[in-house]
Amino acid sequence: MGASLDDLVSMTVFARVVEANSFSGAAARLGLSKSAVSTRITALERRLGVQLLQRTTRRLSLTHEGARLYERCVHLLSVADEASDLLGHVGTIPEGTVRVAAPVGLSLHPLVSVLEKFAERYPRVQVELSVSDRQVDMLAEGFDVAMRLRPHPHERTLIERRLGTERTAICGAPSYFARRAPPQTPHDLTQHNCLRMKGSKWVFRGQGGPPILVPLSGTLVADDIAVVREAALEGMGLARLPRSLIDADLREGRLLTVLDAYVPDVFPITLVYPQRKHLPHRVRVFIDFVTEHFRKVFRGG
Template identity: 80%
Template sequence: MSASLDDLVAMTVFARVVEANSFSGAAARLGISKSAVSTRVTALERRLGVRLLQRTTRRLSVTQEGARLYERCVQLLSVADEASDLLGNVGTLPEGTVRVAAPVGIALHPLASMLRALAERYPRLQVELSVSDQQVDMLAEGFDVAFRIRPHPQDRSLIERRLGTERMVICGAPEYVSRRAPPQVPHDLMHHNCLRMKGSKWTFRMEEGPVVIPVSGTLVVDDIAVLREATLEGVGLARLPWSLVDVDLREGRLRTLLEAYASDVLDISLVYLQRKHLPHRVRVFIDFMTEHFRKLFRGG
């Protein structure tokens, strides 16, 4: 039985379903509808005369025949990716869509400012950016790249490229600081209105070692952009990433406090799926962001 062009397309769709372990995840990665994915897989099963996937309302599993076919599809797609990558490097600019996930703080700054430079260098590259402080399932949701702020659970299916260390700063608006005596030591924060992210802990390096200060305040949020805005409005003090408030500090809209007591530092990294041949569009995005983030953190 010789494979038709439709068969090759259907095999590609089938492989993406197996990798995402869902029809919706495969649809997101391929940029087509969930119904189109289902139609392609059903047509392939009918053409081959075997059941490739077992479907229920709660789960999706691969049959023995499906597992054997998937192994062949992986080889086929690997060769196709390699050929496409070679063509993409021969005198042409990378093009296509890179699906990226990023936390709110990174997306606001510095990523937003870097996207302009990326577009100038690679005008045929399109970035589809999803912004959320919730950690995404890259495979299931079809993302090519994700920015991560550690500590976070390690995932052996992902390759991690470290971009730098982000330091956290305690800061407040001049209006707030003028109304209240500025804290001289971390324990003074217990007498201030401390605005914070949900679930966060304020840790400081003291002579006796790291100390968590039990702060409290009138605002607990799950969006760091809202936290920054409330701090700028003088509502209270906050613990924010340096890169997010760098401009605010330089222009006098915010002031840093307790600089003698180093607060937490966070590792910023870029993660992507382990693949033998990374698409050219994804590789140039990763290389570009690595270069620019490392410059930024060296400067910070």
């Protein structure tokens, strides 16, 4: 007996759970509740008479039967995505929601201006923006696109597109330097109050030698780059911040840089998205638009 329409729907839900490696991620991508996704998977397992997923409190894993079914569902998803993409091109007007994750630094500048231009070009596309300096799990959390301001370990399941390069600076407010002499070498930072992002390391370019990694201490460690910037502006200590975020502060003298000769020149700004043969039209135009505009801003993507 062939598969019913209900079976095909359940198999699609199952495949999305495998891709996202979570019920909540699949639910977000499908526009369903987590309980609806769980009910679908349970009903499919009952219908087939086998367990497809091993569930624990921390992760999901495929059973042998689940892996075999997923191999067959890949083609089904490809055809469904192609049909969805075709429908998305009807009238050549993209519409729908694009879920985007971005770090705080880019959300402050220049992402907002790019999104404004995108909304003017594609008024039927709604951008749902989540701003956080943590590294999101795109598949598990159901994001279409993520932008990254700092290098991250390579993720084989994601396609990476380079948008440009960014520079950083070690900086502090004039009020801070009125109390403390500016550092002359990276090693002098051990005597300063260093305001840091959670998990960050300050690596410096050695003068003709290997890179320099300095052990730092300070009274603030945050997961929001905007908080670190504000603390630096208030004269609390020294911070390492993206140039694009503090350009106006530097021009107007609210922040001053130090150790410029030791700070590595650039690091990449990237945009990542899941590997899919057929991206929805709204996601494709968003990726192309953001790539074009960021490369103009940062030059050299």
